[in-house]
Amino acid sequence: MPTLGPAGPTGSLRANTYRIIFGHEPGLARAFVAVLFVAILVSVVAVMLDSVTEYSAAYGPELWVIEWGVTILFTIEYGVRIWCVRPIRAYTLSFFGLIDLLSVLPAYLSILLPGGQFLAVVRVLRVLRVFRVFKLARFMGEANVLSTALRNSRYKVAVFLVTVICIVIVVGSLMYIVEGPEGGFTSIPRGVYWAIVTLTTVGYGDIAPSTTAGQTLAALVMILGYGIIAVPTGIVTAELAQLPRRSLTGGRPCGSCDHIEPDAEARFCSRCGRDLGAPSRSEDARG
Numbered sequence: 001m002p003t004l005g006p007a008g009p010t011g012s013l014r015a016n017t018y019r020i021i022f023g024h025e026p027g028l029a030r031a032f033v034a035v036l037f038v039a040i041l042v043s044v045v046a047v048m049l050d051s052v053t054e055y056s057a058a059y060g061p062e063l064w065v066i067e068w069g070v071t072i073l074f075t076i077e078y079g080v081r082i083w084c085v086r087p088i089r090a091y092t093l094s095f096f097g098l099i100d101l102l103s104v105l106p107a108y109l110s111i112l113l114p115g116g117q118f119l120a121v122v123r124v125l126r127v128l129r130v131f132r133v134f135k136l137a138r139f140m141g142e143a144n145v146l147s148t149a150l151r152n153s154r155y156k157v158a159v160f161l162v163t164v165i166c167i168v169i170v171v172g173s174l175m176y177i178v179e180g181p182e183g184g185f186t187s188i189p190r191g192v193y194w195a196i197v198t199l200t201t202v203g204y205g206d207i208a209p210s211t212t213a214g215q216t217l218a219a220l221v222m223i224l225g226y227g228i229i230a231v232p233t234g235i236v237t238a239e240l241a242q243l244p245r246r247s248l249t250g251g252r253p254c255g256s257c258d259h260i261e262p263d264a265e266a267r268f269c270s271r272c273g274r275d276l277g278a279p280s281r282s283e284d285a286r287g
Contacts, residue, residue, distance in 0.1 A: 004094075008084040017084040020075075036077070043070040071107040078104055149239040156235045164228060168195040177215045187207075199225045232274055 002021070008014030023029045046066040056063065078100045082088055091097045109165040150157075172191030179185040184207045185194065194207050199220045209215050268275055 004085055004087070004091055007084050017080060020083055021084065039070050039073055041075075042066060046070070069106065071104055074100070074104045146236075146240075149236050152242075153235045153239045154166045157232055160231055160235065164199070167194050167224070168199060171195040171199070171217065174217060175209065175214060177210060178217065179209050185212050185213065195221060197226065198222060201225045201229070 003190075006012075006015035006018035020028045020032055043066070046063050048058070050063045050067070064260040081091065081100065085091045092101070131195075159177070169192055172193070173188050174191075175194060176185045176188050177193040179191075187189045197204050198218060201222070209218050
């Protein structure tokens with residue numbers, strides 16, 4: 001996807017607006033995000049309270065004013081983003097561009113579609129922008145390490161999940177044979193459902209074995225469940241332990257090559273030379 005940039009030359013109103021809305025610099029950029037953050041929280045709380053009958057009856061008009069006031073604010077913000085960014089298509093089709101659109105669209109759809117206003121809770125995803133704008137470098141670095149560990153262990157985790165699926169199918173089939181329809185296990189899928197609930201230690205209790213053989217099998221599955229819970233954690237932890245130590249000690253992540261720069265005071269990436277304070281390519285694409 002093309003890299004986003006200001007719609008006007010350096011120093012122009014569009015370029016300055018782009019820097020404030022999409023930038024990371026202290027001052028107006030962070031003040032803008034702080035106001036947006038508060039507006040998001042206020043809007044989400046208003047939508048949640050409006051779904052409660054007591055609050056909706058007592059404060060319906062006030063909640064309506066808050067919802068539409070924030071919607072108008074988000075609409076203006078979305079329009080300003082389109083006005084100051086180029087290419088427009090890259091922004092509008094990016095993840096955060098779609099989230100920006102969805103944050104205002106449900107309110108307008110609610111005029112035509114009853115109940116559509118509750119779709120506005122998707123705007124809570126906009127809170128994710130706070131982590132990008134405030135440049136929580138340490139958390140971004142840890143997220144990069146965790147994503148790397150998950151990516152490296154994806155095949156082991158996949159094998160583990162296939163094994164779990166095989167176990168619940170076998171156990172569910174056995175429970176169907178042992179208990180039968182008389183015990184509530186009316187089919188193999190019903191038995192598989194019980195096995196999943198039991199193996200994951202959720203235990204809804206809506207179906208349970210009544211025979212000695214069934215209870216013995218259930219006890220084994222419960223014990224097995226505690227052991228299985230630790231397996232994915234161990235796989236990912238092992239991958240984390242194999243990563244370079246410098247990626248676990250903080251540093252500054254490079255948005256271009258994903259290199260973790262160990263020197264917290266470094267301004268440029270030692271691998272690709274990119275400015276560590278510049279937005280990453282993925283951030284540029286999301287806006």
